[in-house]
Amino acid sequence: MHTDDRYRRAAAAGGVGIWEWNLSTGEIYVDPVLIGMLGYQDHEIGNHPDVWGLLVHPGDQAAVFEWAQAHVAGETPPYELEHRMLHRDGSIRWFLARASVTRNAQGNAVHLAGTDTDITARKRSEQALRQAEEINNRIVESTGDCVKILDLEGRLIYINSEGLRQLELEDASALLNRPLVAHWEGETRQAAEEAVELARRGGAGRFQALLRTVSGVAKWFDIVVTPVTDVNGTVVQLLAVSREITERRREEARRAMHHQVLGMIATGSALADVLDCLVRLVEQQSNGMRCSVLLLDEDGTHVRHGAAASLPDSYVRAIDGLAIGPRSGSCGTAMFLGTRIIVTDILSDPLWEDYRDVARQYGLRACWSTPIFSPQRRVLGSFAMYYGEPRSPSDEELRLIESAADIARIAIEHQRAHEALQHSEARNRAILRAIPDWMFLQTVEGVFLDYHARDASRLLVPPSAFLGRNVREVLPHPIGERLGQAFVRVGASDEPEMIEYTLGSDDSERFYEACIVRCDGDKILSIVRDITDHKRAELEAAAQRRELAHLGRVAVLGELTGALAHELSQPLAAVLSNAQAARHFVDRHPLDVAELRAALDDIIKDNKRAGAVIDRLRALLRKDGIALQPVDMNDVVREVVDLAHSEVVSRRITVTSALTPEIPLVLGVRAQLQQVVLNLVMNACDAMGGTQAAKRHLALATKKEAGFVQLVVSDRGVGIPKEQLEQVFEPFVTFRDQGLGLGLAISRSIVRAHRGSITAENNIDGGATFRCLLPVADAGAVQRAV
Amino acid sequence: MTLAIVDDDEGVRQALARLLHSLGHNVHVFGSAEEFEAGTVAVDCLILDVRMPGLSGPELRERLRSRSTPTPVVLVTGDTDPKARDIQPPVDTPLVTKPFDEVTLMAAIHHATSSANALRERHAH
Numbered sequence: 048m049h050t051d052d053r054y055r056r057a058a059a060a061g062g063v064g065i066w067e068w069n070l071s072t073g074e075i076y077v078d079p080v081l082i083g084m085l086g087y088q089d090h091e092i093g094n095h096p097d098v099w100g101l102l103v104h105p106g107d108q109a110a111v112f113e114w115a116q117a118h119v120a121g122e123t124p125p126y127e128l129e130h131r132m133l134h135r136d137g138s139i140r141w142f143l144a145r146a147s148v149t150r151n152a153q154g155n156a157v158h159l160a161g162t163d164t165d166i167t168a169r170k171r172s173e174q175a176l177r178q179a180e181e182i183n184n185r186i187v188e189s190t191g192d193c194v195k196i197l198d199l200e201g202r203l204i205y206i207n208s209e210g211l212r213q214l215e216l217e218d219a220s221a222l223l224n225r226p227l228v229a230h231w232e233g234e235t236r237q238a239a240e241e242a243v244e245l246a247r248r249g250g251a252g253r254f255q256a257l258l259r260t261v262s263g264v265a266k267w268f269d270i271v272v273t274p275v276t277d278v279n280g281t282v283v284q285l286l287a288v289s290r291e292i293t294e295r296r297r298e299e300a301r302r303a304m305h306h307q308v309l310g311m312i313a314t315g316s317a318l319a320d321v322l323d324c325l326v327r328l329v330e331q332q333s334n335g336m337r338c339s340v341l342l343l344d345e346d347g348t349h350v351r352h353g354a355a356a357s358l359p360d361s362y363v364r365a366i367d368g369l370a371i372g373p374r375s376g377s378c379g380t381a382m383f384l385g386t387r388i389i390v391t392d393i394l395s396d397p398l399w400e401d402y403r404d405v406a407r408q409y410g411l412r413a414c415w416s417t418p419i420f421s422p423q424r425r426v427l428g429s430f431a432m433y434y435g436e437p438r439s440p441s442d443e444e445l446r447l448i449e450s451a452a453d454i455a456r457i458a459i460e461h462q463r464a465h466e467a468l469q470h471s472e473a474r475n476r477a478i479l480r481a482i483p484d485w486m487f488l489q490t491v492e493g494v495f496l497d498y499h500a501r502d503a504s505r506l507l508v509p510p511s512a513f514l515g516r517n518v519r520e521v522l523p524h525p526i527g528e529r530l531g532q533a534f535v536r537v538g539a540s541d542e543p544e545m546i547e548y549t550l551g552s553d554d555s556e557r558f559y560e561a562c563i564v565r566c567d568g569d570k571i572l573s574i575v576r577d578i579t580d581h582k583r584a585e586l587e588a589a590a591q592r593r594e595l596a597h598l599g600r601v602a603v604l605g606e607l608t609g610a611l612a613h614e615l616s617q618p619l620a621a622v623l624s625n626a627q628a629a630r631h632f633v634d635r636h637p638l639d640v641a642e643l644r645a646a647l648d649d650i651i652k653d654n655k656r657a658g659a660v661i662d663r664l665r666a667l668l669r670k671d672g673i674a675l676q677p678v679d680m681n682d683v684v685r686e687v688v689d690l691a692h693s694e695v696v697s698r699r700i701t702v703t704s705a706l707t708p709e710i711p712l713v714l715g716v717r718a719q720l721q722q723v724v725l726n727l728v729m730n731a732c733d734a735m736g737g738t739q740a741a742k743r744h745l746a747l748a749t750k751k752e753a754g755f756v757q758l759v760v761s762d763r764g765v766g767i768p769k770e771q772l773e774q775v776f777e778p779f780v781t782f783r784d785q786g787l788g789l790g791l792a793i794s795r796s797i798v799r800a801h802r803g804s805i806t807a808e809n810n811i812d813g814g815a816t817f818r819c820l821l822p823v824a825d826a827g828a829v830q831r832a833v
Numbered sequence: 834m835t836l837a838i839v840d841d842d843e844g845v846r847q848a849l850a851r852l853l854h855s856l857g858h859n860v861h862v863f864g865s866a867e868e869f870e871a872g873t874v875a876v877d878c879l880i881l882d883v884r885m886p887g888l889s890g891p892e893l894r895e896r897l898r899s900r901s902t903p904t905p906v907v908l909v910t911g912d913t914d915p916k917a918r919d920i921q922p923p924v925d926t927p928l929v930t931k932p933f934d935e936v937t938l939m940a941a942i943h944h945a946t947s948s949a950n951a952l953r954e955r956h957a958h
Contacts, residue, residue: 612911612912613884613910613911613912614911615911616911616912616930616931616932617842617844617845617911617931618844619931619932620845620848620849620909620911620931620932620933621842621844621845621847621848621849622848622932623848623932623933623934624845624848624849624851624852624932624935625848625851625852627852627855627934627935628848628851628852628854628855631852631855631856632855635855642851645851646848646851649844649847649848649851652844653844653848656844693884693911696841696884696885696886697884697912699886701886
């Protein structure tokens with residue numbers, strides 16, 4: 048026994064087994080303690096030469112042997128080795144082996160002795176710890192959050208891969224040892240410092256902050272800082288976990304922006320304030336962004352300043368009042384074209400050519416502008432975002448600009464609607480002050496409740512005499528009753544009614560027109576207008592029209608003078624010839640009585656013929672009143688054809704009449720209707736002045752049409768110039784060389800007075816056709832007129 | 834004399850025929866220039882209405898003048914101012930305005946026939 052017994056006992060008590068390897072004999076001694084630690088009895092192992100094969104884990108045997116040999120060879124200093132051993136029950140135990148070599152005087156190793164300490168328990172806990180660490184690592188590396196570990200000074204000592212990804216960094220070198228709070232300034236930095244301080248003192252700090260990635264994308268983070276403590280509870284490190292909340296922040300910001308701006312709109316803030324607030328809120332959503340709202344002037348061509356919280360005043364003034372156009376910067380072009388305009392670099396974009404210097408002066412490089420549309424797609428203005436560096440918008444920025452434009456639209460529309468309402472109220476008040484109409488509010492029963500009159504002194508009855516009284520008492524009998532009944536009808540049906548009535552007598556007679564409508568549910572509003580002047584003017588106009596019609600007829604007859612003279616000269620010539628012949632007969636013997644009678648008969652006949660011509664003339668020249676009588680249009684056409692016979696013949700015009708037999712009668716003024724036909728015939732004759740003689744053809748026709756008699760006058764003349772088709776019936780419009788151009792105008796006014804219509808059209812094969820529709824007289828009217 | 838009347842107005846035609854007949858002339862009546870041309874009557878003088886549907890009096894006169902032996906013509910018209918109606922009264926043709934006296938008419942007929950005779954004699958030389 049080379050080993051001290053006491054030492055061995057002590058070792059056994061501490062879970063340490065001893066072994067000894069005699070290098071000269073190759074024997075290995077393993078002490079029973081160690082053997083017992085592996086579940087064997089001492090005698091079961093003894094000095095068994097294969098003791099390693101029994102006790103050392105096969106996987107570690109080579110390592111243990113090499114370790115021992117290396118030590119013996121002096122290659123390694125005495126040291127330790129952890130290795131596994133096999134328990135009798137099949138379980139594995141971990142041991143820490145320590146060994147040292149004993150050498151003889153020649154320096155040769157003779158003994159290797161060592162201890163084996165059972166470290167299984169420690170090993171297991173270490174392993175469990177490793178596993179837990181592994182799991183933690185995996186959690187940290189696979190989380191969607193950015194995990195950072197800071198030292199107590201708040202400097203970064205670790206960042207997980209997700210954190211690097213979020214910041215678009217290849218590795219952590221740029222961040223390591225840099226204080227976390229150094230990312231921010233101002234309020235955010237203060238909040239970050241507070242959070243770090245709180246964690247350092249063992250609490251948990253939290254703040255939200257904006258970080259810009261390498262490529263410049265702004266991201267919002269929610270950052271929680273907690274302490275990492277050692278076993279003693281001492282804070283040794285800080286853990287900062289950041290979660291990206293960009294989307295949530297934007298959503299919140301947008302919602303807050305909507306909320307705040309719409310709130311301002313709703314509470315009636317001035318448009319300038321609303322837009323200013325909007326611009327500021329949008330600017331807050333991105334660093335370095337400057338926004339502006341421009342309004343399109345009512346003239347639709349000039350821009351007006353709307354809001355530009357962060358743009359220099361002088362720039363704003365330079366823009367105000369510029370005209371929009373296809374190359375008017377971003378906003379002017381957006382408004383002109385009605386489309387979003389993205390200018391990524393003002394200094395190179397042709398749209399900014401005229402404004403480049405101004406922009407450069409104020410350091411504006413990118414400008415994106417979107418038009419603000421009304422729901423009717425009218426351009427109201429534009430919303431623009433500026434940046435100080437060349438830049439194109441992200442999807443998020445495009446969404447933001449559209450969203451802002453939409454709020455601006457609401458604000459502008461609200462303002463315009465408000466102004467329109469104010470204007471219309473003011474206008475209504477002005478109208479009410481200005482209108483000469485009287486207004487009376489009555490009950491359905493006819494009791495006056497209220498009135499409006501610009502000049503109450505002009506009312507026929509003073510207000511004190513009608514308010515509270517019934518219309519039937521206030522106005523004379525038939526009129527008061529008529530109005531009272533109308534109130535009842537309007538009250539029941541809600542259909543407005545117009546009633547005309549006269550008050551006063553003879554010289555003081557005045558005409559009124561009352562528009563009666565229901566209002567306030569069960570009240571009656573009468574709007575009464577004095578139409579006396581209008582009525583008188585109307586009567587005068589009718590008289591003038593008649594006078595004009597008469598003059599027209601005289602004028603037409605003037606044109607016909609030659610023809611009429613001819614028409615009279617014929618029977619007169621015949622009469623004279625017959626009379627002279629008769630005188631010869633009388634002188635002759637024997638007297639031929641039959642011959643004489645024939646001559647005298649012809650004299651009578653021709654005399655009557657001359658009388659008829661004069662009658663027709665007289666009828667045309669008569670200054671008619673407006674007495675209506677049933678008229679056969681066929682007769683009218685025949686009379687006119689007779690009257691115009693000579694004229695037509697002298698102009699080499701063939702006339703054909705296609706008159707529908709038994710045409711219904713029309714109710715009218717005969718002379719006036721004759722005049723219409725005569726005018727149309729003369730007009731047709733004039734139109735054919737240049738037509739080849741063989742083709743001068745005038746066709747007249749009467750036709751029956753549902754409820755109307757149609758008169759058609761068709762010629763082969765020059766037709767009506769296309770541009771004059773519409774105005775041919777206007778007074779003083781003529782395409783003939785002679786005449787005042789009144790004939791067709793008078794014809795139309797006559798036809799209209801007969802509740803008829805007259806139209807002109809060009810024939811496909813030359814010439815023009817005039818069609819005149821006159822309503823058929825109803826049987827009752829014919830009866831009454833006859 | 835044998836005379837022809839061309840007038841579209843029946844009353845005038847009949848009355849004139851009656852008058853000339855009562856003065857002892859032989860009279861033919863025609864309602865239009867075309868009707869006259871269709872007939873082959875030799876007359877000493879033709880009384881022609883100026884304004885007629887179809888061929889007018891002056892037109893018929895022109896046609897007759899182009900013949901080798903032109904018939905003497907008297908034009909009659911109901912128009913007050915024939916110039917205004919584009920009818921140039923030929924210098925050598927008398928124009929009588931309706932209503933006319935028998936003396937006026939007969940003077941015109943004689944004037945027409947005698948100047949025609951004079952023309953014929955000049956041709957004979």
